[in-house]
Amino acid sequence: MxxxxxxxxxxxxxxxxxxxxxxxxxxxxxxxxxxxxxxxxxxxxxxxxxxxxxxxxxxxxxxRPAKLRLHIDVSATDRDQDAELERLLALGARHADVGQTGEESWYVLADPEGNEFCLLRARIRPA
CATH class of the missing domain: 3.10.180.10 (2,3-Dihydroxybiphenyl 1,2-Dioxygenase, domain 1)
Structure with a gap:
């Protein structure tokens, strides 16, 4: 187990x-x-x-002392990545720069308190 x-x-x-x-x-x-x-x-x-x-x-x-050592990844379930990005930004997320190159398939965002999370490209089925 x-x-x-x-x-x-x-x-x-x-x-x-x-x-x-x-x-x-x-x-x-x-x-x-x-x-x-x-x-x-x-x-x-x-x-x-x-x-x-x-x-x-x-x-x-x-x-918060520094960048978190753990972050959450999310994937859209009912729309494409760009539509979900718009929704998350409207909810209060903002883009975050953690040294990405711009070639990534995901977006790095921060929640209203600055906790980084990523919006992945893959769309998954709802739970």
Missing amino acids: ACRISELVLDAADPERLAAFWSEVLGYVELEREEDGSIAIGPADAGFGGPQPTLVISPTGDP
Whole structure:
């Protein structure tokens, strides 16, 4: 038996804003709120423990020290890459420069708090 990723935890200065952003990006809903201000989001039909990992947006007052050593890759499920890029930018993502050459098949973006993520070219089936 092996492990699988069940949750990803993102520290955030503004958990409400980041939870709203990632909920829109992934089609997730709010699953739970903790007393410490953490907000768990995930698929509406599965919740925690389903085939897709949930995200826990956890409040922090600490400044982000540098580029994250882990980032999220996303792929569109119902449109092409360019249409999905437009949607993500309209939600508050922005282009990020991490030293790419311009020849990549993906776009490097940042969420509203500057966390880098990539929009891949491959379109995948919805979960």
